[in-house]
Amino acid sequence: SQQGEEDPQALSIQEGENATMNCSYKTSINNLQWYRQNSGRGLVHLILIRSNEREKHSGRLRVTLDTSKKSSSLLITASRAADTASYFCLSYNQGGKLIFGQGTELSVKP
């Protein structure tokens, strides 16, 4: 089974709105990473948050990490049509395996 579970599985919003995606994981982690994948394309690294960090920002992205709840959230502010993609969280489980969450499919309508 996968390390991370993400919700929602699909999210549809209007341009300019904020999008929030959540990821839960099962075991303790060193860090957690978020990736974007445009349809049929490769994976683009967005942001990495370490286990001793609670919040991190990068441009319009804000990531939070709650290690007590084993969860992370990715917020995209002022979304654009170009943000339409699938978003995945990625973390190492206790066995050292790098495991993906199921992913959230974000659709931003112009």
Add this chain to the structure above:
Amino acid sequence: NAGVTQTPKFQVLKTGQSMTLQCAQDMNHEYMSWYRQDPGMGLRLIHYSVGAGITDQGEVPNGYNVSRSTTEDFPLRLLSAAPSQTSVYFCASSSLLQGVKTEAFFGQGTRLTVV
């Protein structure tokens, strides 16, 4: 730096054929892994390696072999392809810095169809 290079980008195989998907990285990363991506299943770990000479199974290893004779290369072998192995395959590498694993870098993917 080329990063992670995966070849080929596309491949069509007949059932029972064998082939090797190549993955090479030039960042001296210790950790390398292979994933397959299927609709509705997300990306699942096939095999991984924490260094040259060391490999281990992921979530869906059956039907696949790997080896890690050098730090740079981590080929994935399909010994007898089956239609169920039709998928998009991604290779990744990452490093260990002061005990903390770093950002994972991904290849562009290989789209494999088994007919």
